[in-house]
Amino acid sequence: MLLGVIADDFTGASDIANTIAKGVAPEGGLRTVQYLxxxxxxxxxxxxxxxxxLKSRSIPAEEAVEQSQAALDWLLAQGCRxxxxxYCSTFDSTPDGNIGQVGEALAKRLGVKGVIACSVFPDAGRTIYKGHLFVGxxxxxxxxMEHHPLNPMTDPDLRRWLRLQTTEAVGLVDWSIVRRGPDAVREALAAAGGRGERLVIVDAISNDDLLxxxxxxxxxRFLTGGSGIALGLPRNFIKAGLAKGGAPAIDAIEGPEAVxxxxCSRATLGQIERHSADHPVLAIDVEQVMAGTLTSDDLxxxxxxxxxxxPLVYSSSKPEQxxxxxxxxxxxAVAHKxxxxxxKAAKTLFDAGVRRIVVGGGETSGAVVxxxxxxxxxxxxxxxxxxxxLVTEDGTGLGMALKSGNFGAVDFFEKALGAISAKAA
Incomplete structure (x- = not known):
């Protein structure tokens, strides 16, 4: 195996798996599997x-480190180069973790410094300039993102935010260096490592920067970041003659569907509104869920x-709600419920023959799969x-799409169901 990834949530894992499988033209990507x-x-x-x-984004940092170390053990056993x-392109974390703790622990385990930390994803509007993260x-x-229910992001200075989570200094390679090319970036990372900076924020504002x-x-040996960081990595292996490249191909899945x-992201709220114009939609009353008067049977x-x-069911609400x-x-308590x-609804639906399931939200996706x-x-x-x-490897014929909150066009849900069955929406 060439490339191994440890992802801190299920939708983010699908995101970077997509980047690796797709690659860039003309070479294409790598044959990729996502493990749960x-x-x-x-x-x-x-x-x-x-x-x-993993589902490690919002758990205690020491547990996230332990799970990530176990994943690293397996990847090394597979011979990953x-x-x-x-982690998320919006750097979802708190001052207590978990990005810094996990990144630092894995870097120490691999014996490396000057490790890139770049959550950029230009196709989704995430860019970093002078160490500051922009969304659009x-x-x-x-x-x-300052209203995120689990990981409110209140500081765009990633170097400052990451330093709260680490025991060692955090470096920066700004865009003026990135624009000078690969050798300049490589030298800057090496210099950062020489100064004892274990993790280094790297600016990028375009896909060309990511390449x-x-x-x-x-x-x-080791990188950290959002899915964009993997954009050019398949090309490296293909050019070295270690992989053949090409486009991802899987069987189409037919059958009943559910969304x-x-x-509660802005993008998701807009997608729900669009979907409701042409399809049946059920809003979940959280008060009823907490009282036990609305159950999975109703969904x-x-x-x-x-x-x-x-059909789509949702618990999304505006931030103030x-x-x-x-x-x-x-x-x-609300998140758990x-x-x-x-x-439970997803398991019941699958047992009843539903074979196309689209899920919105990282935590929800983790619970469902x-x-x-x-x-x-x-x-x-x-x-x-x-x-x-995504199509399961176990022969059950289940096709899925797992969407992070802010991802997807306004017509995503209908489009996703069509893509799983290989039909135009």
Whole structure:
């Protein structure tokens, strides 16, 4: 195996798996599998890249480190030449973790310094300039991410934010160096390592910058960042004659469908509104969920009653509504109840024959795939930037799309169901 990734949530894992499988023209990508949790057996012989999806973004930092170390052990046992720690392009974390702790622990384990930290994803509007993260034309803390229910992002200065989570100094390679090319980036990272800077924020504002960074890191043992950091890495292996390249291909999946959404991002709210214009949509009353008067049976009944119409159920709310519910019931209690609701509904639907399932929201996606007992996906074509079609490897004929909250075009949900069955939306 050539390339191994440790991802801190399930949708983010799909995001970077999509980047690796797609690659860049004309070379294409690598044969890629996404695992749900650390595998217990070796990868298939034809797998060139694998992504281990953990649900470690919002758990205690010491647990995230432990899980990530276990994933690293498996990847090294598979002979991976290069390792990536993947986190969200909006750097979702708190002052206590978990990006810095995990990144630093893995870097120490691999014995490397001057390790790139770059969450850039230009196709989704995420760029870094002078160490500050932008979402579109807004700084991170003015993008809506400051209202995230689990990881509110209140500071766009990634070097400062990351330093709160680490025991060692954090470096910066700014855009003036990146624009000078791969050799300049490579030298700057080496110099940062020489100064004792274990993790180094690297600016990038375009895909061309990411390709420059990838070439600079072609011999790097370890990288960290968002999915964009992997953009040029397949090309490195293909040019070296270690992989053949090409486009991802998987079987189309037919059958009943369901859309389950548990994200309150601005993009998701707009996607739900668009979907509701042409398809049946059920809004989940969280007060009823907490009281036990609305259960997974109600979700299942709605979806079954609207089979063939792309039915969608959602718990998404505006930030101020989410904050009020968390204040009343407790943040963890609300999240646990909703995750359990979606998980049980998904398992019941799958047992009833639903074979196309689209999920919105990272935490919701993690709960759903865990409940379904999925252990691995083959990576198929891209639906929208950062979101591929996923098909289970276990022969159950389940096709899925797992969407991070802010990802996808406004018509994403209908488009995703069509892509899973290889039909135009």
């Amino acid at each position: 949790g650390v595998p217990t057996t070796d990868a298939a012989a034809d797998v060139e890249a694998c992504v281990i999806a 290069q390792i990536i720690f993947k 034309d807004r700084l991170l803390n003015e993008s809506g 420059t960074i990838a070439e600079a890191c072609k011999d790097a 389950l959404v548990g994200s 299942v009944a709605f979806i079954k009653a609207n089979a063939g119409k792309a 989410v904050a009020a519910l968390q204040e009343r019931y407790g943040r963890e 909703l995750d359990a609701l979606f998980a 865990s409940a379904l007992g999925v252990t691995s996906f083959r990576i198929g074509p891209e639906i929208d930037p950062g979101v591929p079609v």
